[in-house]
Amino acid sequence: MDRKSYEKQLVGERAADYIRDGMIVGLGTGSTIAFTIKKLGERLKRETLNITCVSTSNQTSELAKSLGIPMKELNEVSHIDLTIDGVDEFDPQLNGIKGGGGALLFEKIVAKASKSNIWVADGSKEVDILGAFPLPVEVLPFGSQHTARAIREKGLDPKLRMDGENPYRTDSRNFILDCHIGKITEPERLSQWLNALPGVIENGLFINIVGKVLIPEGDNDVKVIGK
Numbered sequence: 001m002d003r004k005s006y007e008k009q010l011v012g013e014r015a016a017d018y019i020r021d022g023m024i025v026g027l028g029t030g031s032t033i034a035f036t037i038k039k040l041g042e043r044l045k046r047e048t049l050n051i052t053c054v055s056t057s058n059q060t061s062e063l064a065k066s067l068g069i070p071m072k073e074l075n076e077v078s079h080i081d082l083t084i085d086g087v088d089e090f091d092p093q094l095n096g097i098k099g100g101g102g103a104l105l106f107e108k109i110v111a112k113a114s115k116s117n118i119w120v121a122d123g124s125k126e127v128d129i130l131g132a133f134p135l136p137v138e139v140l141p142f143g144s145q146h147t148a149r150a151i152r153e154k155g156l157d158p159k160l161r162m163d164g165e166n167p168y169r170t171d172s173r174n175f176i177l178d179c180h181i182g183k184i185t186e187p188e189r190l191s192q193w194l195n196a197l198p199g200v201i202e203n204g205l206f207i208n209i210v211g212k213v214l215i216p217e218g219d220n221d222v223k224v225i226g227k
């Protein structure tokens with residue numbers, strides 16, 4: 001296993017300790033949170049853990065169901081106690097970019113419905129300023145070239161995400177524009193500008209959403225950043 005995968009496993013598995021009896025839990029998407037989900041599956045075999053989980057993607061639903069994790073639709077739960085998710089980049093204010101795996105829309109809806117949020121991140125995700133990772137923006141396929149043009153005119157260098165020969169489709173069948181920005185100096189303002197454009201469904205900036213980020217420390221420790 002390479003170093004990055006090792007770090008993902010380390011923090012991903014540790015995050016499963018935050019799940020307690022009686023909780024309604026949001027399960028994020030991606031390769032790091034997959035370790036959390038697998039660890040949760042193991043815990044459920046050993047412990048009496050009365051929990052319900054909601055998913056942020058088809059990929060996560062399939063994995064969780066295959067491990068016997070009790071799942072409900074988001075509309076079937078009154079609230080979410082805790083959501084654990086991965087992240088593509090986070091800064092010292094614990095703002096981040098998500099959506100590298102295309103799940104940003106459901107992830108943001110679930111995160112906003114959660115009383116608390118934790119991110120799990122390998123060491124490469126910690127940055128001073130967001131934006132080296134291309135910002136995913138989910139857009140309606142209808143008129144997407146015009147939406148992209150408006151974003152390009154703002155200097156945000158959007159590229160349509162592809163899946164082989166065809167545009168990549170999210171779980172909601174939308175397109176993703178990956179915006180190569182470089183440095184995002186005013187994330188909140190940018191997020192508001194993007195979401196006000198007709199055709200934009202949601203963008204991958206997650207601002208003031210998480211309270212804690214788990215990252216690797218040394219060879220096999222985990223550091224908790226935040227409260």
Ligand SMILES: O=C[C@H](O)[C@H](O)[C@H](O)COP(=O)(O)O
Binds near residue numbers: 033
């Ligand atoms: O759309 C995908 C999500 O935002 C992921 O949580 C994010 O891309 C991090 O993924 P990974 O844990 O695979 O690096």
